[in-house]
Amino acid sequence: MAEGRVVLEKAARAMPERIVSVLVAENRLAALGPVLADLPPGTPVYAAGQAVMDSIVGFPIHRGILALGRRPERSAAGLLAGLPDRALVVGLSAIANHDNIGGIFRNAAAFGAHAVILDAACCDPLYRKAIRVSVGAALTMPFARLEAGEDLVGALAGAGLEVLALSPAGETDLADLAPPARVAALFGAEGPGLPDDVLARTRTVRIPMAGGFDSLNVATTSGIVLHHLTAKGAA
Amino acid sequence: MAEGRVVLEKAARAMPERIVSVLVAENRLAALGPVLADLPPGTPVYAAGQAVMDSIVGFPIHRGILALGRRPERSAAGLLAGLPDRALVVGLSAIANHDNIGGIFRNAAAFGAHAVILDAACCDPLYRKAIRVSVGAALTMPFARLEAGEDLVGALAGAGLEVLALSPAGETDLADLAPPARVAALFGAEGPGLPDDVLARTRTVRIPMAGGFDSLNVATTSGIVLHHLTAKGAA
The missing domain is CATH 3.40.1280.10 (SPOUT methyltransferase, trefoil knot domain)
Structure with a gap:
C-alpha cells in the first residue's frame, strides 16, 4: 500500500504493471490527472469523499492518495x-x-x-x-x-x-x-x-x-x- | 520539555541547574531512582498515575517521564x-x-x-x-x-x-x-x-x-x- 503523490508517481513509472488500484480523495482527483494518465489502461481509480476514505482506511488519511500494489517476487x-x-x-x-x-x-x-x-x-x-x-x-x-x-x-x-x-x-x-x-x-x-x-x-x-x-x-x-x-x- | 529516560539522563548530566521539575508515572519511579539521584537537591519530582499524567499532558504519554527545563540564554x-x-x-x-x-x-x-x-x-x-x-x-x-x-x-x-x-x-x-x-x-x-x-x-x-x-x-x-x-x- 503506497500513499501520497510523490510515491504514486514513482510507482507509476517504476512498476505500473504491479499497481492493482488507486483510491483518491475527490478533491485531489483533478490535480492528479497527469499521474493517473501514466497508469496502464484499465487500472481502476476510485474517488471518494474524505469521510468515506477515512472509513475505508480506518483513520484520518490526510494525503488523499492511496495505491494498492502487488509485491514483486524476488529471491x-x-x-x-x-x-x-x-x-x-x-x-x-x-x-x-x-x-x-x-x-x-x-x-x-x-x-x-x-x-x-x-x-x-x-x-x-x-x-x-x-x-x-x-x-x-x-x-x-x-x-x-x-x-x-x-x-x-x-x-x-x-x-x-x-x-x-x-x-x-x-x-x-x-x-x-x-x-x-x-x-x-x-x-x-x-x-x-x-x-x-x-x-x-x-x-x-x-x-x-x-x-x-x-x-x-x-x-x-x-x-x-x-x-x-x-x-x-x-x- | 524533555521526555523519556535517555533524555532525562543527559539533561541531568549536562544541565542539572536548568531542570525545573520532573513528572514521572508512578510505575516508572522506582526504576528511575539512579537518574533522579543525579538531580540537584530540592528539584521537585512529581509522581502521578497514568490517567493523571495523560490529563496533564493532554494526550496519552507512553514514555512516563517528562522534565521541564529552562532554556539557556545564548547569543x-x-x-x-x-x-x-x-x-x-x-x-x-x-x-x-x-x-x-x-x-x-x-x-x-x-x-x-x-x-x-x-x-x-x-x-x-x-x-x-x-x-x-x-x-x-x-x-x-x-x-x-x-x-x-x-x-x-x-x-x-x-x-x-x-x-x-x-x-x-x-x-x-x-x-x-x-x-x-x-x-x-x-x-x-x-x-x-x-x-x-x-x-x-x-x-x-x-x-x-x-x-x-x-x-x-x-x-x-x-x-x-x-x-x-x-x-x-x-x-
Missing part, C-alpha cells in the same frame, strides 16, 4: 546472481523500525546500490510508512528477504562480495577503507548492533565519533558509508 | 566569539521539520561540532520531539538562533569560518574538499534548498548521487558532510 539468490561485476549491496540485520528501513532504502537508491538483502528479523520495506520515508525507493530498489535461519553473511560472501560490518567497535576507520569493487555493507539495529558471530566473519568498520557519543542513527550511518563507498574522491 | 555572537581555533559549526536555514532538526543535532554532537547556528525560519530544537530525536543532543550542543532579518552567512563568515553551502547544484564534490580548519557547513530545507543569495556568497558543495535521485534527507546529508569534515583519512 535473494536471484538478485545476487544478477549483480554486475562492480556491485554495491546493502545488507540489513534486524532493522525493525520503519523509519530506519525507509531511510536506508532512500540512501541505497541515492547512491546507486544494486540490491538490498534483509534478514528475516527486519521489518517490511513495503509497509506504507517505510515506502513513504523512502520517497518511493522501497518500490524501485531491488530487494529480497531471507527466511528465518538463512545466513545473511554467507549469502553475501557466497556472491563474491566483500562483506563490511558497521560497528562502533570496528577495526578499520571508514575513511581509511579503500572501497572494494564488489562490496556489501551490513547494518544492524541501533543499540544491540550486529551480532558477534556476524562481526567475527566480516571486515568490521567504524565511524569515529566525538567522545563517548557512539550512536549515529542507522539510516544516517548507511548514508555516510554509501557515500564513502561510491565517492570518486575517496581513498 | 550567536557569543557562541561564535568563543570558538576554538579549529572550529566546526553547523548553520541551518529554514529547517522546519522537528525530526530533521533533531537528527542534525544528533549528528552535530556525534561528530563534535562546536555550535549550531539557526536562522529565524528554523523550528525549535527544544521542541519535545526534536529533543527526543536528537537523543538529547539538543540539550547539550551549544546553539543559538538569529533574529528575523539577521544574516546567517554574514555571521558565520564574520567569525572567520569558511562557509560551505550544501546544494545538489554545488561546484565541488564533497569527497574532493579538503576540510578547512575553521568551517561552517550550511544546510537548507529539503525541496527548496538554500536560497540563491546564500549560494552566491558561499563555497557550494555537492554530494554526487545516482542518476536523477537528487534528494537525500537533510539530516543524513549533515551526517555525510560532518563525517567528511572530521575524518582523519579524508582528503
